[in-house]
Amino acid sequence: MSSKKAVIIGAGIAGIAAAIRLALKGYAVEVFEANATPGGKLSEVEQNGFRFDAGPSLLTMPQYINELFELAGKEPSKYFEYQKLDVICKYFYEDKTELTAYADRAKFTDEVSARTNEPTISLEKQAANSRVIYELTNPVFLEKPFRFKALLTKAGFKALVSLRKLGTGDTMHEANKSLFKDKRMIQFYDRYATYNGSNPYAAPATLNVIPHLEQHYGAYFPTGGMYSVTASLVKLATELGVGFKYNMPVDKILLEGDKVTSITVKGVEIPADIVISNMDIWFTYKKLLKDKPELHPQKILQQERSSSALVFYWGMNKKFDRLDLHNIFFSADYKAEFDHIWQQKTIYHDPTVYINITSKLNEKDAPPGCENWFVMINVPANTGQDWDTLVDEARKNILAKLSGQLNENVGELIVTESILDPRGIESKTSSYQGSIYGTSSNSKYAAFMRHANQSAKIKNLYFCGGSVHPGGGIPLCLLSAKIVSELVG
Incomplete structure (x- = not known):
């Protein structure tokens, strides 16, 4: 010993x-x-024959x-197995556009060209910019303790003289708006701010590194x-x-x-x-x-703390062929949604809804003919809001949104439900105010x-x-x- x-x-x-x-x-x-x-x-949640991953649902x-x-x-595969996803996520816009984010770069480019008005060159520029940010920050920041003396190394000096390429002078939204012409693609790339609980209209464009981690290295599903x-x-x-x-x-x-x-x-x-x-x-x-x-x-x-989440664990007594493992139903007004979260500290009536359905790939997670829906929206950290009222209103708005998009009365299909709001996140995981990622990245040097x-x-x-x-x-x-x-x- x-x-x-x-x-x-x-x-x-x-x-x-x-x-x-x-x-x-x-x-x-x-x-x-x-x-x-x-x-x-x-962690995980089990209820009435359904199993849900309680929190993080995307593996990169x-x-x-x-x-x-x-x-x-040890041989990793003897402990832990996973598969690479061909489809990273399906996106549903309020104008009825449906966009499939394929893992294959060429297929994704073709999909964007077919569904939007975005030139191919924009996607190429975005991928190149995201890669550069990663290559500059990874050796001196992501994998090392951040100390200012790290900037005195060769890699640190390279990052320091490339601050413009890191995008510290613009917000994510500003950078995406200058790069993309189609508002649907601006919204698509703005959403990556939510991967660390931040606001794309305030967070630095440095966070545009995140798409590289997902699109270049791929997304996976663990067995x-x-x-x-x-x-x-x-x-x-x-x-x-x-x-x-x-x-x-x-x-x-x-x-x-x-x-x-x-x-x-x-x-x-x-x-x-x-x-x-x-x-x-x-x-x-x-x-x-x-x-x-x-x-x-x-x-x-x-x-400032990061955003929190409101999660509904819904056991559904029907399968939806239009849906995949990961699904996003966008808000019609993204700016208004983030203004409500960050300025008004409340929930917008038309939130962006994320649905994770692990039974698509692991049938044991739901009874036959059913699906396990992990339904999440981004919400403000808990600062004393009336969460009982907010949760009730959000549930109604989410059901109305999904029912309209899927042409189905979604509420009638729910056979079991549990709910996790910022209060529960704080009490179960000791996350102050229920913030998922600690502090936010809503300032130039917050990271x-x-x-x-x-x-x-x-x-x-x-x-x-x-x-x-x-x-x-x-x-x-x-x-x-x-x-x-x-x-x-």
Whole structure:
């Protein structure tokens, strides 16, 4: 048994990945999770014969998952299997345009040409711009702890002198509006801001890197659904000797001077050489270090939070051939929708609706002749709104929208339902205000102002997960774990 002890707070995907990496470095690792099951947002819901992935539903860059198994000398396919999607997503516009986003670049270009008035050259320029942003930011930002001295490296200098190419001077919408002629394609590319809970009318065009991750590297579906990512990594971690303690919320992080010494769980002190928090950064400080306000990063904790989500888990007693695994029903007025979320802190009457149906590829997720609909809209973070009223109104508006688009009374087909709103997201995943991605990216340098992966004031305290560098979403959470393992040494 190793003489070095690492304690990880939270069994979200980043916490599990960090546990694996530290176990491989020789640490004795224990993970303390407040819930009865692992995964955090990457969990599952089962109700009346239907299974739903509770949160993230799109898998990109699975190489970061495979890497964990390969580091352990394991064959990834024996733990975790997935297939590449031929169709990434189907899009439905209010003008009745239906657009299929094929993974194959040529097929997608032909589809856009057939369905819209967008010149092919625009798509080529977008793909090239997105690739350049990725190639400039990846070596100095996404896979490394962000430090200003990183700009003194060759890769850092290259990124610094290419700031114009990074799009920091424009918003996503401004960049897309200058590139595309067809408003449907502007809306198509603006939607990528929602991948990290931001507003395309405020977030920098640097975020136009996101389409490259999806369109160049592809989108995937794991056998058994997204929760199989969590299950497979927990299995690997357990085999490596990691101990998982469920229903064990951490009460406090204890210090001696400016150094972490232990945590307390249900009044019991547990010593640790290092502590890694996979808990939202806000709750890490405000709850676990509440008696040390002088050590709090006040400016970071006051930053604007990302958007949240309202999710309906609907068991449907009919199959819809027009729908695919991923489906988007766009709002007729995207600007108004985001203004309601970000300025008015409420829900627009015509929200963009996302539907994920895993039973399209995994029939076991729904009874015969049925489908499991994960129905989600973007909503503001919880700042005290009347959510009972908002949820009721949103449900009616979503049903009306989908019924009109699909020429079917969707509400009559629902045989089972559960609902998750920002209040539930906060209580179940310790995400402050129910924000899914920590802080928003609605300012020019917001991405560079996220909390670091290592405390600047507290020795042996580290951070991983969607609320810290490099950001939210499965790939970036896995990268945060990688960064932490390198910082620990």
